[in-house]
Amino acid sequence: MSVPAFAELLERLAFTPSRLGKLALLRQWFATAPDPDRGIGLAALAGELKLRAAKPALVRDLAMARTDPALFALSYDYVGDLAETIALIWPVPPGVNMPPPDLAEVVEALESTPKDELPQLIAGWLDTLEASARLALIKLITGGLRVGASARLARVALAEWSGQPVEEIEEIWHGVAPPYLPIFRWLEEKAPRPDPGATPVFRPLMLAHPLEDEALSALNPGDWAAEWKWDGIRVQLVAGPGGARLWSRGGEDASASFPEILAAMDFHAVLDGELLVMRDGQVAPFSDLQQRLNRKAPGPRMQRDYPAFVRLYDLLFDGTEDLRALPFTERRARLEAWVAREQPARMDLSPLIPFTAWEELAEMRAGARAASMEGLMLKRLDSPYTAGRIKGPWWKWKRGTQNVDAVLMYAQRGHGKRSSFYSDYTFGLWRDGPDGAPELVPIGKAYSGYTDQELLFLDKWIRDHTTNRFGPVREVERGLVLEVEFDAAQKSGRHKSGVALRFPRIARIRRDKPAEEADRLETLLAMIPG
Structure with missing residues (x-):
């Protein structure tokens, strides 16, 4: 599938506001694009296409060498996006009559071309393409796609196209590298479901719905457990014989940003928790955690000044035993036993809040802001750990804005x-x-x-x-x-x-x-x- 065809997909995704419309476009791409191009496009949309670095500055310098610098500066100021400016202002030399490259050709050439030959390679591609395809190519090779289609949305589209549950796809997603040929063969019933084996893959998290105050009257306090909603970021810890990973709630690998947490994961389990900065047993403000977010290689000083910590909520796997079908009360008992047995460094147990009436919790929630809490979580005692945001089993009762x-x-x-x-x-x-x-x-x-x-x-x-x-x-x-x-x-x-x-x-x-x-x-x- 050529770059112009991928450009058409990107343009239609960008100008399709509805989620259903985006899903339809992605399903069509999976059904019509050939391998490996459909997998390359999927990886690009999911932010997991790791190409050899072609920095935006390289493409900018190519464009400025072909245009008047003052005109380029004025155009960039007006357009506001570097890739779009280059795509629009790029002067195509006369006599160019070459077919546009395929996605697979772009990926292969970027991986095999010597660094000093990259400018000539990229300029040659830009000469063969129309403006919209030039934009897609620049975004593809510099990693700047923004079309409102997340990795989660792409996986939902895969599920709808194939008829397989999205949870099944998500549990093998990180065990297969782009262009995901084993996944596509499985979804088309040409091969068995890929087995990630001991790979520390991400499992979709269970999410909660916001709770309105007036909805409490319909709930029986005896059916629920309560705990604080800590003001950090949700993470999943996966460790075992195949390695260890720290995943964000969206399935992004955050391991490199928190090496001290990764070093403490010398166990075999899958855990759900909240990533915090903790000093002397006290949770630091969220602004302190922000100092650590998106830092690919935090140094010793950063780790010392902003020490990372995980407050554990749930136990999904104990060794190879899958606990997700168990009710919350049993999983909680297993988690308490696991923490007592393993005594993991840089982690502790999120305590449950005893209560008998909603008025007691309401009073605690009223003091959440003073205690630097986001609010409360309510979890049905009989609720299994189910991926996604299913209304009813879990509620988040946040403090007011x-x-x-x-x-x-x-x-x-x-x-x-x-x-x-x-x-x-x-x-x-x-x-x-x-x-x-x-x-x-x-x-x-x-x-x-x-x-x-x-x-x-x-x-x-x-x-x-x-x-x-x-x-x-x-x-x-x-x-x-x-x-x-x-x-x-x-x-x-x-x-x-x-x-x-x-x-x-x-x-x-x-x-x-x-x-x-x-x-x-x-x-x-x-x-x-x-």
């Missing part, structure tokens, strides 16, 4: 469909400056929460009220108030304001409120526990 009225300070273009819009917003609150006059200090950045109509308004307002430019970023007049909603505020030494927000989003645009009446930094500081 918080809000401040902040002033828009800076804006930046987004990515993908939003690359032509100023959709990423930095906002701030007032405080007294060194001379006593009020000044704005940034407190966060958000790029969600608003409607398409509000995006159009914000984009036009930003263009009409720009006071300065810093590359792709525009500074704007201090005249627009945004109501910002967030889950929690925490102290942070990394930010000028001294505050970091957890999950900020735009709740509404306060066109009715003068900027000078926006909230002060002291208002936000007062929301931080302690």
